Amino acid sequence: MKLVLATSNKGKVREIKALCEDFEIIPYSELIDEFEIVEDGDDFKENALIKARAVFKALNDENVIVLADDSGISVDILDGKPGIYSARYAGAGATDKDNLHKLIDAIKEKNVKSSSAHYTAAIAIVTKESQYSVHGWMHGEVITKALGDKGFGYDPMFIPLGYDKTLGQLDDETKKRLSHRSKALNLAKIILQTL
């Protein structure tokens, strides 16, 4: 059975492939043209299910399993922002860099140099007969500097709990061990094996 990823985010594709080596993973853009999915859910779980259902429907193939990831960063000093709006924090069509610098500026405006924060990942799995969702979290702090170029998105400003370097500086193996995405995927793999 094909496991199709309902994401257009290359950073996610890279990480999910590295975390699920036992599965044949195909980004949906290799099967059909990418299309816009309106993520209008109230939380990560709803948005992950919206993406997985939309791609399942568009593929028009009852034999596929579709997996979607909806994720983001929540910063305590900003009352949990940007949260589910992480991908469009600096506006529609914003790049990862635009979003990162907007978040740095927003924290600086609070006259602090850092804040506790966490990443959330919701993973949804949709098949012909079933729909599942699981979550993972990674806690740490965000700083008002971008350090390193590993990972993607907000990683250059995020220091995981217990570390003194950002995810932009730490190696891929460390993020693989700690990340919100790997924790959610460990749960998702139990569902995939059952399917």
Ligand code: ITT
């Ligand atoms: P898809 O909807 O196509 O999957 P997207 O980038 O729009 O791609 P989301 O709506 O889930 O995905 O937004 C997630 C954003 O949160 C992402 O663009 C990053 O800015 C941020 N993010 C999520 N996980 C991250 C991680 O592991 N490291 C850094 N930033 C992350």
